[in-house]
Amino acid sequence: MINLHSLISYGTIFVFTFFVLYYFSPKYFQTNSYDEQLDIDHWIRENNLEMYKFIFESRDFNKLIHFATIENLSELEISEEDRIKSASNSLKEKLIFGLWLKSLGLFQHFSRLSKEEVNSLEDVYLLDDSKSHGLLGKDFAIWIRGRQMLPTTKEGLETFKKDLWTNLLDSEQYMNTMRTVWFNACLLIISTSSMIIIAFVYNYRFWFAMRSDASILHVLTGRYLDPNMCITNFSWIDPHPVGKTLTFTVRFFQRNGLPYPVCDKDNVQVEINNGLRKISCAVSLGGTAPDDANVGTVKFTVRYAGDYQIVVLIKNIHIRNSPFTKRFLPGPVDPSKTKFERQSSIVISRLEEPCILMIQPRDSFQNLCIMTTSSSNEIINSANLDLYHSSILKDGKERFDICFQSFSWDKLSSKISFDMVFLEEGCYRVHVFYKNILLQNGEFTCIVLNQLEYELTMRSIKNRSVSYEVKLIRIEGEPAFKPKKVFIFISPKQLTVKEYVLKFLAKRIATFRLCPSTKLHMLDETANGVPSFCVEDGSQPSIYLSTHNRNIIAATFVKFLLNNIGGSETFTEKQYFFYYEVRRFHQKHKHEPIIIKVNRQQLLKSSFKAMKNFTIKEWCSHFEITFIGELGVDFGGLRKEWFQLTCEALFNSNNGLFKAFSDNPQALVHPNKNRPSHLKLKYYEFAGKLLGKCLYESALGGSYSQFVTAKFTRSFLAQLIGLCINHSYFQSDDPDLYLSKIKYILQQDVSGMELYFTDEEYDQNGQLLKVIDLITNGSKIKVTNNTKNQYLDALAQYRLAVSVKDEIEAFLKGLYDIIPDNLLCIFDENELELLLCGTGEYSVLDFQAHHIVNSSHPPSPDFARIIKWFWIAVSNFTTEEMARLLQFTTGSSQLPPGGFKDLNPQFQIIPAPSYGNLPTAHTCFNQLCLPDYETYEQFEKSLIIAITEGTEGFGLI
Numbered sequence: 001m002i003n004l005h006s007l008i009s010y011g012t013i014f015v016f017t018f019f020v021l022y023y024f025s026p027k028y029f030q031t032n033s034y035d036e037q038l039d040i041d042h043w044i045r046e047n048n049l050e051m052y053k054f055i056f057e058s059r060d061f062n063k064l065i066h067f068a069t070i071e072n073l074s075e076l077e078i079s080e081e082d083r084i085k086s087a088s089n090s091l092k093e094k095l096i097f098g099l100w101l102k103s104l105g106l107f108q109h110f111s112r113l114s115k116e117e118v119n120s121l122e123d124v125y126l127l128d129d130s131k132s133h134g135l136l137g138k139d140f141a142i143w144i145r146g147r148q149m150l151p152t153t154k155e156g157l158e159t160f161k162k163d164l165w166t167n168l169l170d171s172e173q174y175m176n177t178m179r180t181v182w183f184n185a186c187l188l189i190i191s192t193s194s195m196i197i198i199a200f201v202y203n204y205r206f207w208f209a210m211r212s213d214a215s216i217l218h219v220l221t222g223r224y225l226d227p228n229m230c231i232t233n234f235s236w237i238d239p240h241p242v243g244k245t246l247t248f249t250v251r252f253f254q255r256n257g258l259p260y261p262v263c264d265k266d267n268v269q270v271e272i273n274n275g276l277r278k279i280s281c282a283v284s285l286g287g288t289a290p291d292d293a294n295v296g297t298v299k300f301t302v303r304y305a306g307d308y309q310i311v312v313l314i315k316n317i318h319i320r321n322s323p324f325t326k327r328f329l330p331g332p333v334d335p336s337k338t339k340f341e342r343q344s345s346i347v348i349s350r351l352e353e354p355c356i357l358m359i360q361p362r363d364s365f366q367n368l369c370i371m372t373t374s375s376s377n378e379i380i381n382s383a384n385l386d387l388y389h390s391s392i393l394k395d396g397k398e399r400f401d402i403c404f405q406s407f408s409w410d411k412l413s414s415k416i417s418f419d420m421v422f423l424e425e426g427c428y429r430v431h432v433f434y435k436n437i438l439l440q441n442g443e444f445t446c447i448v449l450n451q452l453e454y455e456l457t458m459r460s461i462k463n464r465s466v467s468y469e470v471k472l473i474r475i476e477g478e479p480a481f482k483p484k485k486v487f488i489f490i491s492p493k494q495l496t497v498k499e500y501v502l503k504f505l506a507k508r509i510a511t512f513r514l515c516p517s518t519k520l521h522m523l524d525e526t527a528n529g530v531p532s533f534c535v536e537d538g539s540q541p542s543i544y545l546s547t548h549n550r551n552i553i554a555a556t557f558v559k560f561l562l563n564n565i566g567g568s569e570t571f572t573e574k575q576y577f578f579y580y581e582v583r584r585f586h587q588k589h590k591h592e593p594i595i596i597k598v599n600r601q602q603l604l605k606s607s608f609k610a611m612k613n614f615t616i617k618e619w620c621s622h623f624e625i626t627f628i629g630e631l632g633v634d635f636g637g638l639r640k641e642w643f644q645l646t647c648e649a650l651f652n653s654n655n656g657l658f659k660a661f662s663d664n665p666q667a668l669v670h671p672n673k674n675r676p677s678h679l680k681l682k683y684y685e686f687a688g689k690l691l692g693k694c695l696y697e698s699a700l701g702g703s704y705s706q707f708v709t710a711k712f713t714r715s716f717l718a719q720l721i722g723l724c725i726n727h728s729y730f731q732s733d734d735p736d737l738y739l740s741k742i743k744y745i746l747q748q749d750v751s752g753m754e755l756y757f758t759d760e761e762y763d764q765n766g767q768l769l770k771v772i773d774l775i776t777n778g779s780k781i782k783v784t785n786n787t788k789n790q791y792l793d794a795l796a797q798y799r800l801a802v803s804v805k806d807e808i809e810a811f812l813k814g815l816y817d818i819i820p821d822n823l824l825c826i827f828d829e830n831e832l833e834l835l836l837c838g839t840g841e842y843s844v845l846d847f848q849a850h851h852i853v854n855s856s857h858p859p860s861p862d863f864a865r866i867i868k869w870f871w872i873a874v875s876n877f878t879t880e881e882m883a884r885l886l887q888f889t890t891g892s893s894q895l896p897p898g899g900f901k902d903l904n905p906q907f908q909i910i911p912a913p914s915y916g917n918l919p920t921a922h923t924c925f926n927q928l929c930l931p932d933y934e935t936y937e938q939f940e941k942s943l944i945i946a947i948t949e950g951t952e953g954f955g956l957i
Helices: 004-024 034-046 050-058 078-104 107-115 121-126 129-149 154-209 216-221 451-463 550-565 571-585 600-611 637-651 681-700 714-720 727-733 735-747 788-800 802-818 829-837 844-849 861-875 879-890 936-950
Strands: 231-234 245-251 268-274 277-279 282-285 295-301 306-314 324-329 346-350 355-360 388-394 403-410 415-422 426-434 437-449 466-475 484-490 494-501 505-513 519-527 530-536 543-546 593-598 622-627 658-660 669-671 758-762 768-773 908-915 920-922 927-932
Touching (some): 078 107, 078 121, 078 129, 078 154, 121 154, 245 936, 268 282, 268 295, 295 936, 346 550, 388 403, 388 415, 426 550, 437 451, 437 550, 451 550, 466 550, 519 543, 530 550, 550 571, 571 681, 571 829, 600 637, 600 681, 622 637, 669 802, 714 802, 727 788, 758 788, 788 802, 879 936
Parallel strands (some): 908 927
Antiparallel strands (some): 231 245, 245 295, 268 277, 268 306, 282 295, 306 324, 388 426, 403 415, 426 437, 466 543, 484 494, 530 543, 658 669, 758 768
16 A cells, blocks of 8 residues: 555655765855864954854854955944954955965965965065975975066055955855855755655655554554644633743544544653743643543743743654744733832932933843733733832922923833933932832932032042032941031042041041942931931941032942942943953953963862963963863863862862861851961962952853852952951851850840950860950950940951951952952942852752652652652742742752752752642751642642742741
8 A cells, every 4th residue: 555665766866866966066065164164263263253253143154255354343342343354354365375375286385384474475575485495395496486476566466466356256256156056956856856755655644653553454444643633722812921830732633533542652742942941841641531531731831921832742743733832921010020220229310301210120030021002002011101100208208399200111122211300409219119019129319419519520520539528427336426527538449538637637537448338328317407428338337427518429429439330230230341341451461372281180289380470461361271191172171170170179168278167068168377388378369360360251251251169258258349347247157156156245235244355266176275356455355235346346357357368468469460459349249259150050950860859669659740740840940939949948049069969968858748738848958848739730839939938937947
């Protein structure tokens, strides 16, 4: 019935025809040969243009001649455009030179001449005859004749090169034409052959796919599963909002139209994709009722808006209408995720001029809520403008008569514009709500300046300094006293408060770095009718001041601050600004390859020795690592391995350079003053430079991005950005000391304790080594309830800073050699850790490979089903949800450097002796307890509730 011999014959003709045509005309079939692709990649690497690959690809640059004719790159900065054009011109000269060599029959010498830096026709005149004779050998005479034929004038040489280049372009155009002709001819022959085979096997395609399960009798009677007969039913209307668990069913039928009882052996596969993002789903085949024996049920949850492709396969054959395309829209606007972009805590505006701020409306999964309209221009999306409103307060009272405000939709940016026009100058507190709920950063101060105040502010910015006479009301922590006259000085670097004694002796009262950690708070209360404000940085006592020039001082401060950090207080904007400034700071240093040979067995010592005399230029080079005695060639993998191993050698507490304050393997590390004698201070300088190198590599982007595999103490990070240390850092850095001593002193009456301004150091055997005065004559000054905060701050200063002063200064010297300190100080300590270590990346495969299931062996069918649902849910988790799961189960959202395998104890999943309750956790044991549920929807909903509310204290044991 089925002539397999005919099928084989037609297939043989098809394959033979294709390969004959391909063999005799390879140059026409291939638009870009492998060798030329290597040349293109080499040129891009040689000129450090990897970061612009996407531009070249968008312009369909796939041949060297394309890169030699680059003309307009207006989307780049002028300096970068000029650099690329210069590289393009050099490539053009090199191609012309190669064409000239080919015309003489000397192209085989091209690479040898290139190594001698002979890359253009101008270089031909500069090559010495004795050297050229050694390079060319018997072809030396041809070289001499060809050189003599070259024009001797500059104009003549330019004309000669222009003719060669024109010939090259004409040849390329001819090749493109021939390639098109050959391709069309081959396509016609291949299509004809293919149609014969397709027409023959079409009616029997499903039998061929399933012939192992179907006999000839089944084929004749139609008693086999036919994917084309399957019917799919989706339980939702397309498009559908994200966030809910959705279900669709597939009914399976035989070729003859009768239901087919489907089971796991039928190899049914379901794939749900959103681009590169894959969505896990729960598939159950066959139901308990007889009518459902041919039904497959698929359940899944979508969190990211966009178009999804749903593929249903039976033994790798699509069912009817597969793949299906479904669109998912953003969910309702979530005020806790909706925020102003490029927002600062203080906004500067001008009197009677519009102040425009942009709002990004987002749902609970961070999808941007795009507003759509119906044919009648009625808003049908949940981002309804009528649900937004704001309140404006002055001196603590809401005002409706001093500001015109409106919300409008910006179609180009898909954002909401919030416009304000103030009719009176002053300081206002603005609150912006959605459905009466405050936006994520919807509370801020708006300072409205009149024309004179605005001109004074701009003059101060231009002069880069300003000073005003103010009244010092009080310093936090000290008793109130009569306001006295002081002066406040503001520059792009710092804010300083000084008092003048006898009108000419300056006495500094306080200095604050002009960075995001320094805050200005506009106070509603006044001092004798004069506006007041507070300056604080969280590390030293707050300063309370009053002056009629408060608004000008605050506006100047904000303008300087935003200039320092790139115009926004958000981490993303500051990171972008930081990377840009780092690249600009090192733009004179080319990222050229430099080979570094290290010994794997003595990695830290050999690396330090190889780089101890490196200049800044060499530190900014592209490291190519060679491990002595190994054959590996560094195409990027060895470099990343070296960074990881070196960070481990430097920052692991077991190696002595840094230490942890507890035995917990997940504890934070801090410089070690009791380090081994062979680890000199120069190693801290080396560590600082390595940290700076990682930041520089990350600034270059792409495959160069390099993060530090270490978790530093918050106090150490604070000192890297110039912040003062206080006792609050003990809570994160040394939790044992905080619970046993710091918290006890803060909560108790210390008047009965024999506590002095001293600290004691002990050896490993508990013997007292020495007593250190934390302040002058500290051993004679007793701590009281009024001074216990001062004592704890002094203790923190000594243990976390002073005791390791030399180590930190050496580290900072190395770090600041590569990264300017003024760029680091735009971050706080938490943001700096994020910049160094990157966002948490959680691998579900790593999670599955390193966890323990504590249950009966094997687990019961019910609990096995719960475990299966757990991995489906986790596979669809967002990064935030994964972090919350870790926080819920382990008490921390951060993994150790080695991932899940380094969790101690290991992540455990156990069955809970309950039904339908919320999951619980034992953070001491990294243990998650999962009850039993009837459906996947119930399980997923309960797990989400537990991890989102449990991280705040719900469900923890």
